[in-house]
Amino acid sequence: MTDPTQIADIKIPPIRNGTVIDHIANGQALNVLKILGVNESNIDSTISIGMHVPTHKGTAKWKDVVKLEDRELDPDSVDKIALIAPDATIAIIRDFYVAEKYQVQLGDRVVGLVRCSNPNCITNKGEPVTPEFYVEGRNPPRLRCVYCDRMLSKISDNLL
Amino acid sequence: MDFYDKDLVSIRDLDREKIEYILDLSKKMVPYARGEKVKRALDGKILGNLFFEPSTRTKLSFESAAHRLGCDVIDVSEMSMTSISKGENLADTIRMVDAYCDAIVLRHPYEGAARLAADVSENPVINAGDGAGSHPTQTLLDLFTMREAKGSLDGLNVVLVGDLKYGRTVHSLAEALTMFGVRLTLVAPESLQMPQDIVDRLRNKGCNPKKTTVLEDAIPQADVLYVTRIQKERFPDPAEYQKIAGTYRIDNSILRSAKSDMIVMHPLPRVNEIATEVDSTPHARYFQQAFNGVPVRMAILCSIMGGKIDD
Numbered sequence: 001m002t003d004p005t006q007i008a009d010i011k012i013p014p015i016r017n018g019t020v021i022d023h024i025a026n027g028q029a030l031n032v033l034k035i036l037g038v039n040e041s042n043i044d045s046t047i048s049i050g051m052h053v054p055t056h057k058g059t060a061k062w063k064d065v066v067k068l069e070d071r072e073l074d075p076d077s078v079d080k081i082a083l084i085a086p087d088a089t090i091a092i093i094r095d096f097y098v099a100e101k102y103q104v105q106l107g108d109r110v111v112g113l114v115r116c117s118n119p120n121c122i123t124n125k126g127e128p129v130t131p132e133f134y135v136e137g138r139n140p141p142r143l144r145c146v147y148c149d150r151m152l153s154k155i156s157d158n159l160l
Numbered sequence: 161m162d163f164y165d166k167d168l169v170s171i172r173d174l175d176r177e178k179i180e181y182i183l184d185l186s187k188k189m190v191p192y193a194r195g196e197k198v199k200r201a202l203d204g205k206i207l208g209n210l211f212f213e214p215s216t217r218t219k220l221s222f223e224s225a226a227h228r229l230g231c232d233v234i235d236v237s238e239m240s241m242t243s244i245s246k247g248e249n250l251a252d253t254i255r256m257v258d259a260y261c262d263a264i265v266l267r268h269p270y271e272g273a274a275r276l277a278a279d280v281s282e283n284p285v286i287n288a289g290d291g292a293g294s295h296p297t298q299t300l301l302d303l304f305t306m307r308e309a310k311g312s313l314d315g316l317n318v319v320l321v322g323d324l325k326y327g328r329t330v331h332s333l334a335e336a337l338t339m340f341g342v343r344l345t346l347v348a349p350e351s352l353q354m355p356q357d358i359v360d361r362l363r364n365k366g367c368n369p370k371k372t373t374v375l376e377d378a379i380p381q382a383d384v385l386y387v388t389r390i391q392k393e394r395f396p397d398p399a400e401y402q403k404i405a406g407t408y409r410i411d412n413s414i415l416r417s418a419k420s421d422m423i424v425m426h427p428l429p430r431v432n433e434i435a436t437e438v439d440s441t442p443h444a445r446y447f448q449q450a451f452n453g454v455p456v457r458m459a460i461l462c463s464i465m466g467g468k469i470d471d
Contacts, residue, residue: 120291122272127249129276147272148293149170151357 012050018069024085029064031156035080045069080113082106084156086139106135114158121148163463167278169287171296171332176339182459186304189455200230201467208261209235212268218288221453222265251280284464292328299332301456305449309423313340319378321347322388324354329427344369345378349404380417387426411435
């Protein structure tokens, strides 16, 4: 029987230089593009997206994959990806080879990456304060606001 | 115990040992709070009392606590009287008040305001209630009231009844009670039950609260019945409010099945959730609870602002 992950490789062509973000939670690829700030006017290289791709990793049956040509990620973007896709791996590709590969990782606190979902939180009232959260769970990520003490709901809707 | 110059923003800033220290000191404060003894332990100090939301008991009891200790008070009780009405942000207001006093007491309508104030203030900040968030000094006076009435907090059967969803006092109270191995029963209509993330937190601390919608079932085992106000504005349908408010009304008839030494507490103000006929029964402890705000806040001010009281 053909390995489904090989089929995925055929559907999403390899890149010469750039970044492969793999094992993105199923359905989160478009949010990853949002984090990367990809829009019609700022694309100057190829981006390949695989959604609902078969996978064997862990208990998941499906994953998303994003391949960015000629681009490497800044640390803030990697941290934000960890918030919506805690199992994601980042591979830096140079001349078709994997030069570096690591898994995204959440620290103990998340600072300045998401806003609090509580509209009555002081961080949403025009004060000079950076939203900050304690990480109470990593997979799935669960964040508690340092200021109002509420759990953050719908992380992907509140990315800054 | 190291409280000096420390903020008090959430009850979670305190462990059991620190809570017991404050409760022990509160007991020593009672004769001073009644004016039977006099000690100007905070003579020469200034407390900034900032109340950006209506308050009767908390504001007055902080003022009374400060005056009993010889501490001067400067205060703001209306946003319209401050530069906030000119567009000044809270952070700048706090920095300014910080320069005029030795500690700040803050009541504010937005959750997290006290944590922000503590971040920007050099002097300690005491949270006197921030929106639907924390109200740690209320929790401490509730614990003091229970301990004074029952002798100990350990293993008590505490029933929380009313608005357990939005009521800020019950969340931090429930959390604090888990430190004392208390058995909790949560009595509320489904729509006003305690939020799941708070219940999960209680469970993580070894307390598995029992939930029910029927008040009568919970009363016979209760050592403490803690009643909160169900707010009319939470119900789109006034008829639904009337029905629920009536179901959770405490009167002498419902108290017939209670233990003789069971106490009824309420953070006040009450509207009609406790009948006035209960006031004259030995169960009623809510006015004592309101008085206890003074010795407990004296203990907090003394600990944080560096006052000393003789035994």
